[in-house]
Amino acid sequence: MGKFSRASGCVLALLLCAGLAFAGGAAEAKPAAEAGGQSTVALMWGGTDAPFVGPHIRSFTETMEKAGYKVVVPDSKWDPAKQSTDVDDMIAMKVDLICLVPVDPLAIIPALKKAKVSGVPVMTINTEADKSANEYIIGFSGVGAYEQGLVASELLVDAMRGKGNIAVVEGVSGFNVCVLYAKALDDTIKKKKAAISILAVQPTNWSPAEATKITEDYITRFKNMDAIFAHDDYIAGGVIVALKEAGIKPGQIKIVGVGGTGDALQAIKDGWMFGTVQQSPITEGAFEARRALEFLKNGKLEPFYSIMDNPRIDASNVNKYKAEF
Amino acid sequence: MNGRRFRAIIRDQKILLIILAIALVLAVVRPVFISAENLFNILFQVSITSIIGIGMTFLMIGADFDLSVGSNMVFATTVAILLQGSGLGAGIAAAILASTVAGFLNGVFVAKLRINSFISTLSMMIFLRGLVLILTNKQTISGSSDALFSFGYGNLFGVIPYPVVLAAALLVLFALVLARTVLGRNLYAVGCNEKAARMFGIDVAGLKIFAFSLTGFLCGASGIVLLSRLNSASGTYGIDTNLDVISGVLLGGISLSGGEGSIFKAFQGILLLGVLSNAMILLHVTPYLQQVIKGLMLMTVVSLDSYQAKAAAFR
């Protein structure tokens, strides 16, 4: 009669022991967290599963750890609401600095306000929050998605010699970076008075497989497509697969991406891609970590903005770049 | 005798015991865990999922579920922002009404048109997501006033966040509705055996439509909480809310086949997920490992639960 419940009691006990062991183990691995007074920095990405994020976290963490800091990385799962509550957690943990990539430029503002009131400094990194958040943060370091979009757009205009038709393979509809890229493309076309029209914009959820599908449909639909703007190099890879399978020759349709992945550099050498915008997560992670360290040492951040270069990579200079990621 | 009672407590209050165990361990290795600030943070973090979880519990007791809750919540936020020009109160009222209507439609699809809840609510989820993208023109729109900031970030008596107060009030209210009213009893009857319930003259379709509308209403309320926290809306918000709510409620021991469960059980499940997530952050568990641990935790607890239920059935 009691056999089942005894067994289940044992399972429960085991589970609790496992929980204890795991908690204890984690505590042992990082002994100085609170007791030893070691300083902690929070690295808050919108989500942690995107390919760019993994290498960035590693590079940022390595740089911080070398300087004797601990790094805590919450996972906001690309949800602005979760990110704002994660900020609450970091405030409760009394971290010394929050380095935050806003999932959404506006949604994060109230959380930044709370951090400011609670005396926890925040530096936005990678992508900026809305300018109206500037009074709540100590500064911004990163790449500037809009500026990046401008470089990519210039590449596109050059690739098409100022006239033709572009199809866009975007990341996620309404996602901050994608909105900024779209704006940069519009602005560039207007500024350069280029005779370029945008044939279509379709989302991929950052998936190369989706990019392949959408490109297949573009090829069927648009006989007059001269160039494709892929919102990152990973989805540009998916675009190339579709072009190859359709028997299209390298360079026949110009592809521009963003990133500078090893795959993209190779594609530029092979003529499949016209160009891309360099954004190495490894360089960027270390760069932002150094800015964080500067603040932690001096108690202030000068200048407020520190924006990394967005070098343009095309066939003329591709050999200068090493595949980092 | 004593032993048996002990085992019964373990069986019935498993989730609570696990929460307590985690809390105990954390209190020792990370004292910051039991600071009032952190504990209320956790309660705040689960407040939105708890509010929607109430509706989901009603649905699951009646053997339905709703995948559109996240989209519906953001839909409410969007409507409130777009209409706040004619007054914040009017915007909020319209938003809650809009979400309730969406929930009502789900109910009609399921109860009247007999489309299963997966397809009905999945379609509603995709539909509302599209609608929000259209209404916001694929950008983030922001509220003009900070009027709700003091709600989203304010505390009752200086410690309890207002959204937590709201969630607690709603939890108690609807727990009473479920446990003490004819409506609640009928809902359990429908979940247990729809045909029998119908033969006893219970208005099955009406009940189902009510449960879906209630869920819509609660999504609307959550949408306002979201507005008070984020003061903005876009089509990219709330993507995983549906799965967070459903896993929490199921973890609380509410069965998808209907007829059992209670609001507080559901809340315990949601709270456990919140506590676990907070604990893993405090323990500096890396994000990828967090996912593995959360998944294994879900599987272990639910297997244990089912194992005990099976054992109880043997007896």
Add this chain to the structure above:
Amino acid sequence: MKLQNLLRREAILAVFIVLFVICSFFVPSFFTARNLINILKQSAIIGLVVAGLTITVIAGNVDLSVGSVVSFAAVIALTYTHADLSQTNISMTAQEGRPLLALAFSLPFLMGAAVGLINGLIISRFQANSVIITLGALSAVRGGALLVAGGKVIYGVKNPVFAALGQAQLFTIPVYVFIFVAACIVLELLLRRTSFGRYVYLIGANLKAAIIAGVPVARVQILTFVISGLMAAFAALILVARLNTASGLIGNGWEFDAVTAVVIGGTSLLGGRGSVIKSFQGAILVTMIINAMVLLNIPSSYQYVAKALIILTAVLIDIRTRREAA
């Protein structure tokens, strides 16, 4: 009369044909050989997942871990095709030296089967709810994929044997389309012609009756999960052979797309009814709708709205006609 019966039984097929004809007339470049092949290509890979999942659903369960299995299998497969690191730009993994193709082909299947086995064991032995158990597995397996990939993208080596799986063609149609069709036929035969198949329907229709009738319920349920895990791994192999990259993010959300295709095909989530061929129709129907909308260049926000309405209508027609028949 006969035609009426046929229409009732094959409502989704009828919806498909009607939509197909409409699209052929009104959607530019829709009715071209290339586009029709595209639709097949676009449904084939996720179609393998759909086909496997159908059997699990007929048995009255659902497997939400398939999307994560796709990503884990993809990551494992590419990790072990690193036959020669000098060919890659970067050493993305620790794998060194000789071809490990055998591992690249077998490990994903082993992993898929193992995940299915664990899901199936828990669900059948403890009579646990499959939604929550496989939701747990979804999270755990995706976490595993991200851990193995280190949160990065893994690039494969252009290994000819491996690449052929995704790139070889027969009569200008990719080989994997034929694999997809063949897999559907094999699984359909498994359901129709074997005692395993009969048991699957019986368990889905009435679990208690199946137990009383002496059906090896646990074994059959476990096998259904193993099949869905294996098919997800198979899909992952073809996917990475074609794209040559994998990350922990690949296959994200496929579980929902797959369940949608299964349900649109008319397989009941309560179990006991449905078929692989029907799910095949469901998968192609969804792909065709999206394909037509992209060809029409409908903005993505409106696509969401249209997709929702079309899915709802298709299922409504299916339900209506079936109820009239009953």
